[in-house]
Amino acid sequence: MAATTELAKAYRPADFEGEIYERWLAADVFAPDGAGSRADQAKEPFVIIQPPPNITGALHLGHALTSTLEDVMIRHARMTGRPTLWLPGLDHASIAAQYVLDKIIAEEGESRESLGRERYLERMWRFINSTREVMLGQQRRIGASLDWSRLRFTMDEGSARAVRESFTRLYRDGLAYRTEALINWCPGCRTSVSDLEVIPTEETGTLWTLRYHLIDEATGEPSPTEWISVATTRPETILGDTGVAVHPDDARYTALVGRTARIPFVERDVPIVADEAVDPVFGTGAVKVTPAHDRTDNETGRRHGLAAITILADDASINELGAGYTGLDRYAARAAIVRDLDARGDLEGAKPHPMLIGRCQRSNDVIEPRLKTQWFVRTGPLAAEALEATRSGRTSIVPPRFEKVWEHWMTSIHDWNVSRQLWWGHRIPAWYCPDGHVTVSAEVGGPAACEACGRPPGDLTQDPDIFDTWFSSGLWPFSTLGWPDETDDLRRYYPGTVMETGYDIIFFWVARMMMLGIHLAENVPFRTVYLHGLVKDPYGKRMSKTKGNVVDPLEAIAESGADALRFALVHGTSPGNDQKFRTEKLDDGRNFANKLWNATRFVLGARPASIPADAPRQAPDPARAGITERWILSRTAAAVEAVDQGMAELQFAEVTRTLYDGIWSEFCDWGLELAKVRLGDASLADDDRAATWWTLVEALDTYLRLLHPVMPFVTEELWAAIPHAADDPDLLIVADWPTPGRRDATADAELGAIVELVRAIRNARAAAGIEAAARLPIDLVVPDALGESYDALAPAIERLTRARPLRRHRSHAELEAAAPSGLAVIAGEIEARVGIDAAGGVDEALPSRERDRLAKELAEAEGFLAAARARLANDAFTSKAPPAVVEGARAREAELAETVDRLRARLAG
């Protein structure tokens, strides 16, 4: 097939990236069994689990990184012939979506309340239908080869059914329960949130000390002269106080335990109790107990049978139990209470107090702990199974250090509050009858009757709450494959191979998928958890809209191309580590693509006339291959090995480093430059030039395949332009992954020696200040072992060092005689003289510059030599170090001694 085609002169990604993506789509190669798939269906499928992005969010660099890493893995797997499944999706993100929509409708003068549940949800659907395409388009722009035929949404019917079914099963298995418990309440979002969504924030508050008067046992009234002082940062909570606690061993208070104190304003008499939880050295050593609004107090209260009195309304104002403060906002009430306490002489003091305040991850409001009747998932048994999975290695975490974090979290886990007092999400499938019975049902229309008393559905009311978004996200690996039905997809693609995401959602998402997957789908959801780091700004700060330091991936793509962005992100990543991102990194990627573009252009243009333009790709004839050809293929083979290893170890930055260096420094800088000589040598036989050209094509073909997972667009475009073999497919995306070729140690070493020589000569010329264009005679001595390679490369050396003529001598004596006055160049075992008599730019100072250069080289060599000798003089070294190491040191010493001798001789003479 494919004849070579013309490439545009300049690399312009925007000209072809979109078109290439369309070609992939048209070829139907993304699906594991798509029409264009060349996968061996007998092979084990490779399945990526991706975090479905929030439907409301704009794509940021974190998404771009996730998409890129996953695409790298999936493309690599696809090229190795495995069926690959990477299922696209979107998350409904209930609290985040409501937060965004609330703001939007506020501008329209509406609110949740004014619209009501039904109209609000209609508005939400309209909103997300408008953002949906944007989100999906962004993934396409970056080149993600997702199987779009399987697009899923966490609010679609498949997910809804999985949610109903899974909750019903958890309830049946005693792992879901409803109870009144202390939850985290966000007054701004008007919902409870999980512990993970509460962000502890360092702030300076005030620690007030105030007096509760003791009840005089004789009169039953508070004593004006007896009191207990307590310290608090939240004076408004005294309205809900039902006790005072002291440490049992605190001698100051022993006598008071068992007595009663009067809470002001609400005029409630509460007991003074002894409890270990109290820290005697903090504050006054006595603590007010508010079981309805504080976690510690709640437990203390429970131990002592204290009542829990809720004093806050949903908007965090004081409710009807707040005596004269009812209706005041919590902070207004706080100020008023402090003022009133002071007025009655019961405020002892106030001082600034550094503390951690829990704020809502979404709205930043201060979270209030309060009692609510909610649904919880019992995490203990689920976490135990998840732990067993990682400990046994059924699922492994990359990088492994996160296993510790995982262990710690899983072993100290609290039950998971899954109720949310929001509207946008999956309604909890629980119905209540007037008699207080609970019926949980997976049926779409609800239960046929109350499970306990048989009351008809008309008498039942469904729980108004919805599930925490992460509940449906946690079902993702199997809810997207048809669960709870035992589908073919589920059998074939569950568990997934790699779950890739940022370490910041390991608890939110990864942990929940593990717990729910093991219990409900009866197997771990994935074999490997790959955690990437965060993309930070150039100063190491988190990117955020408010800081204004976000880089928009779409802008980056428009500016530099998707390949450049992908390269930049992958090049800077290593598992679990954050990366600082600066836009200059995009230039690296773009320049690299440009380099590859031009290298390909050169190869195409250098096709010998003896090869027809439409010739199918053929392997270079080994009999015609010279040292350059053998070296190029050897380096290509080394690249294949290194990339294979990088892919296997999920060290993707290693992959890009290998390819950047291999393509640029080896293939372009030396391979192409050396090949130019043979390609342009009319005296060579056609077959020799053909062998050189086919070598370049072979190497280029391999590099394009290796680079395709990271830079899919430019490689696809370039690959289309080079000759193909008969069994190649039309598109690189489904081409075979390269198999490692033969390494050639001799070629590597001998060509390496010539490279060293060329560099040394260029260095000498530059140091001497010789005009770059000047052609100068070069005389040299080459050891016999290198002779053959040298002779083959002599024309290339001539070209690369601008030598004219280049003369090889048999001995050093001959060299001395032929070129007594040239610049001395010592490159390993090769010694050369650059004749300067005819050089331009030569001045009187040249001899001294030349002496400086040689003196510097000598000093360096002497340093190395001294170190080598010192090591060898050490008996401990020669007797204890491995023989190979000692041998290496001896060889090095000999070589250095030779170099030093020659430099000394030259400087002396």
Next chain:
RNA sequence: GGGCGGUUAGCUCAGUUGGUUAGAGCACAUGCUUGACAUGCAUGAGGCCACUGGUUCGAGUCCAGUACCGCCCACCA
């Protein structure tokens, strides 16, 4: 209060199981319109590998500790 990272060239980062006097890209200096590429080519300068001890023939690499930066977890009101 526990735990985890990081500290290597001006900047961003590599440095595999310990083995030449430590590498790359960017930035910098100098010189090049060499017919693939100035998004480029060539050459060069630039490092007490945070600090202190230890193990070893040998430490950027292993161990212990210290300092600073960052992150995670945790019910001092």
